[in-house]
Amino acid sequence: MSQQPPVRSTPSPPRRPDASMSLLTNVMEHSLDDGYAEAAARQEADGTAGMPRTLRRKLGLAACLVLAAAVVTLGAANARLAAPVVAKEREKLVDRIQAETAGADRLEKDVEALRVDVGERQRKALEQHGGDQAELVSLLSGATAVTGPGVKLVVDDAKETGEGSDGPRGSSGFADTGRVRDRDMQRFVNGLWQSGAEAVAINGQRLTMLSAIRAAGDAILVDNRPLAPPYTVLAVGGKHLDTTFNDSADGQYLHALQESYGIRTSIADQDEVRLPAAPSLIVRIAQPLAAGAAKGVAEPQKTEKGTS
Structure with a gap:
């Protein structure tokens, strides 16, 4: 026979709805x-x-x-x-x-x-x-503006710069190998000089025998003035200067940069190129004329064309 559970005599009081929030209730009632x-x-x-x-x-x-x-x-x-x-x-x-x-x-x-x-x-x-060589001295020193046939060389960074394998530069020390560097511009300019250029300008800035191409971070400086890509190099040196440059070692270096790093280049022959005069000239050596000496200056020292 099964045993029935005991029946409670008094029912338990109903549970308050806020019984689980006793702390909040106490705070509200005893503020x-x-x-x-x-x-x-x-x-x-x-x-x-x-x-x-x-x-x-x-x-x-x-x-x-x-x-x-x-x-x-x-x-x-x-x-x-x-x-x-x-x-x-x-x-x-x-x-x-x-x-x-x-x-x-x-x-x-x-x-x-x-x-x-x-x-x-x-x-x-x-x-x-300048004596008999006044015109030549003015030309080489950049003292006068120049007009004549020549070439137009445009060099620009690659569309996508990034790390790459060793190419014609010999090392990939910089992260952006597709960026044109100062030593690249030095080789381009020196190659134009050696190919017969008589006057050169980069982005409208005339180069002289004492011009320097350097780098400050990613920027290329010419005589301490920053340049922005694309770099337009104009050179006066007669017709077929582009052919002579392309056949030179520096021209081959330019093509190797284009193939290895994607640097964008273009070179074209120009019937007329106008180059401005150099913004300033620096006198390195000056000597007083001897008494009774004829008018004129001594023969200028021979300086190798190029850009350091």
């Missing part, structure tokens, strides 16, 4: 701390709750309020008085900065004008005192 409640009850019993009732306390409270208002008013007044002074000082500083900037701009213009004047005087000196 005021017991200590504060006891202090409030004690003040009510002593008669000290609310506003002060005695005259002394009322006067003390009024004095505190007046002092606070005086401090705030004094601070606002000082701020208002100091505002015009600060504004005037700022205005004077701005005027001074603008005046100094304008002075620096004037000095820069004066320096540029003097540089141009010195360059013109040097060109005239080369033309007047």
Whole structure:
């Protein structure tokens, strides 16, 4: 015979819906701390709750309020008085900065004008005192503008630069092997000189015997002036200069760069190439003329064409 479970005499009370949130319920029902409640009850019993009732306390409270208002008013007044002074000082500083900037701009213009004047005087000196070789000296020094048949060589970085295997450069030390480097431009220019070029310019900047092609990071500098790709090299040297350059070792080097790294190049013969004069000339050696000496200068020292 199966035994029946015992029957409870009284049913259990229903569970509160918020029984699982006892902590939140306690906080909501007892928001005021017991200590504060006891202090409030004690003040009510002593008669000290609310506003002060005695005259002394009322006067003390009024004095505190007046002092606070005086401090705030004094601070606002000082701020208002100091505002015009600060504004005037700022205005004077701005005027001074603008005046100094304008002075620096004037000095820069004066320096540029003097540089141009010195360059013109040097060109005239080369033309007047160059003797029988005045035209050749002016040409080789870049003192005069040049016009004549020549070539146009355009060199640009590869479309996608990245690491590659060793190619005609002999090493892949830089990450972007598809980027044209300063030593590449040196070889191109020297190759044009050796192929018969009489005057060369890169991106409109005339090269002289003392021009230097260097690098600063990824940028190529010509006489400390940065160039941006594509690099356009113009050379004056007669017709068929492009054929002579392509057959030279530097021309083959250019084609090897194109095949190995994807450097984009193009060279074309030009019936007329215009090259500007060099922006400035640097006198390395100067000697005074002896008394009674004939007008003219000594024969210039022979210098190998090329760009360092």
